[in-house]
Amino acid sequence: MTVRIKKAMLNILFYSVVIFAAAAFIAPIIIVFYNSFKGRLYITSSPFSLPDTETFSGIQNYINGVRRTGFFSAFGYSFFITVLSVAVIVLLCSMTAWYLVRQRGKLSKGIYYAFVFSMIVPFQMVMFTMSKVANILGLDNPLGIVIIYLGFGSGLSVFMFYGFAKSIPMEIEEAATIDGCGPISMFFKVIFPMLRPIATTVAILNAMWIWNDYLLPYLVIGNNYRTIPIAVQYLEGGYGSRDIGALMALLVLSVIPIVIFYLAAQKQIVKGVVAGAVKG
Amino acid sequence: MGKHRQGYFPKKYFFVFLLPTLLAFAVSFVIPFILGIYLSFTEFTTVTDGRWVGLQNYISAFSGDSGFLDALLFTVRFTVVSTVTVNVIAFFLALALTRGKKGTNFFRTVFFMPNLIGGIVLGYIWQLIINGVLSYFGVDITYSAEYGFWGLVILTNWQLIGYMMIIYIAGINNIPGEIVEAAKIDGASPFGMLRYITIPTVMPSVTICLFLTLTNSFKMFDQNLALTGGAPGRESSMLALDIYKTFYGRVGEEGVGQAKAVIFFVIVALIALIQLRLTDRNKKDGKKR
Known part of the structure; x- marks a missing residue:
């Protein structure tokens, strides 16, 4: 019985630590993602709040970002x-x-x-x-x-x-x-x-x-x-005024191809990177 | 047959197999490298108008207002802190993710992903997060070099932990199952297993990871440029950024920039030599055993 309780405790400890770490790893990308749909003033004034009817700006940031760069x-x-x-x-x-x-x-x-x-x-x-x-x-x-x-x-x-x-x-x-x-x-x-x-x-x-x-x-x-x-x-x-909304949109657009590439060729990428590290 | 013959290829194949790579290598590395060493002893604005000034550029590089020594200090401190934090966290994550628990693959995937994102993009992602937190205190990341410092440490951890974790996992998976079994039968405690079996056998991975983090941190540029741009002033500039700014930020300082670059190269080469020595010794020890 005690062995089972100990095992369960260890499992809970394992998952809480790993899930917390995983959340910390994903959070920055999620935050950038939903900020890319907010008006630029709202990004600086309340960077962590989700977009709502007032702050939501559709794909305006994407249009600005793509156009300017x-x-x-x-x-x-x-x-x-x-x-x-x-x-x-x-x-x-x-x-x-x-x-x-x-x-x-x-x-x-x-x-x-x-x-x-x-x-x-x-x-x-x-x-x-x-x-x-x-x-x-x-x-x-x-x-x-x-x-x-x-x-x-x-x-x-x-x-x-x-x-x-x-x-x-x-x-x-x-x-x-x-x-x-x-x-x-x-x-x-x-x-x-x-x-x-x-x-x-x-x-x-x-x-x-x-x-x-x-x-x-x-x-x-x-x-x-x-x-x-x-x-x-x-x-x-x-030059010109800083457009943090357009920046958020560009960050999202830059990360998307990488995520697709990673999910498509994950095994080879991980293997390649490890081999490169061990040799280099 | 043929093993000791020098001319394995008829002469003309030199032009097919070697010359194209060699030309590109000469144009983008060999010539610029030699030219760079020469120009570090001259005053110049473009590569053809160098005027010999001896060691003057090197003296200027180390003078108080060049910013080089401050950048060196900042870089060393940053490198030490991030090398330690990245490797400790990566090692324990690797331990956690080699116990065959459910979801292990998913977590590995998540932890590794930031490593594929480029430095500029990483820098701006973390600028948003860090400025967001600091905005509650009415400041931003350029308020103090200390904020920039810890911002860079956090960013580097986020970028490199997954990478190092993967290498540690490969090392841990290489531990022979019989040894683990034998230790368990002998009644080794989990801590004892870690101390006497896991850590000694993954030592080669530790060397690799330590030096990978070390050189990655020491040479960091993109992340530094995007996250703080060296601000406030140039207090959060690392060596690579300081060299860049000397070249392109101030007119007439190209020679000093090149001298700084040579010093930077010498330090990086020394680190590489130390690594080579240590890895060689590891290999020899391995053979003795």
């Missing part, structure tokens, strides 16, 4: 840059890593260590010079920035592919060579399919980083092309 084009740029950069990074970095693994020699080792080294360098170290170089080379547009992302993403990506490619047994490649496979068809038919699991991880880590990145795109293309984080910051840091 061009949110839909920002979404388009974010989407375009993220998808293209991730595709380029996964393809080219896996090729590079395999090449570096197989092409033994001091040069290969040196290049590999340069990639590894770049992982520990904070962005602030190169932000000014990089944005000037990008400007001089005409990379300050949504297509050019993909090259910048390839350069910045290559450190972690080559490192992760390299660790995986090292474990591919040579015999497989020798057999393929005998069958008349050249390096390029070997890569696409034999190597890349074997790198698939790590490619998913690399894709997810880079997608999360590039989608949320603010400072790099702001410095390189921010004047002409706004991605979502730039649009949010523009609304706040921009």
